[in-house]
Amino acid sequence: MPIVVIDPGHGGTDPGAVANGLQEKDLSLEIGLLVREKLESQYIVDARMTRESDTAVGLSTRASYANSIGADYFVSLHHNAGGGTGFESYVYPGTRNTETGRLQDVLHREIADFFAGFGLFDRGKKESNFAVVRETAMPAILLEHLFLDRTTDANFLKDESFIISLADAITRGIAQALSLQS
Ligand SMILES: [Zn+2]
Incomplete structure (x- = not known):
């Protein structure tokens, strides 16, 4: 069974971005838990979390956890700040022409279409x-x-039905990228 690691950014003493009454660590955890639940209820997949509560987990610990369980895909969930708007996704430099980039194409398109x-x-x-x-x-x-x-952007993220629909889009994108069986 494919293993997907969902990585809610930040946590505990590290709130990530904070603005408009929102904290990045809370939103990333809420969406991460939704994506795990949706993946496991709709597809044949083992979905794991790097954190399931408001705790601080080091970046290397997150990566080594995924490595230790032989994960097939690692999806880190964040929210931006710093004076822009919209959605973007990142992969490691030089991997756009590899499987990593192919999966990014599929998942990015599904989420960008939703937005x-x-x-x-x-x-x-x-x-x-x-x-x-x-x-x-x-x-x-x-x-x-x-x-x-x-x-x-913040007003959308304050809307619970928007958050649930975003989690649906992320779930669909991961399932398409990995050709998960329902
Ligand atoms: Zn972040």
Whole structure:
């Protein structure tokens, strides 16, 4: 059975981005738990979490956990800040032409299509030397779901039905990328 590791960004003493009454660590955990539940209830897959509560977990610990269980895919969930708007995804530099990039194409498109339905901008498929995509031995992706410090983005993320639909889009994207059986 394929193993997917869901990695909610930040946690515990590290809130990540904080703006408009939202904390990145809370949103990433809420969405991560939803994605795990949806994956396991709809597909034949073993979905694991790097954290299941509001705790601090080191970046290397997250990656080594995925490596130790022989995960097939690592999906890190984040929210952006710093004065932009929209959605972007990241893989390790130089892996766009590998299986990692092929999975990014599929998952990114599914999530970007969901956001486009709300007029939210696709910032594109990118590369960055983030620890969790560098230190994982399997294909890995880091998703940045909108900007907490942009009021329009934040207002969507405050809407529970939007969060559930976003989790559905992430779940569909992972299932398509890995050709999971239902
Ligand atoms: Zn983050």
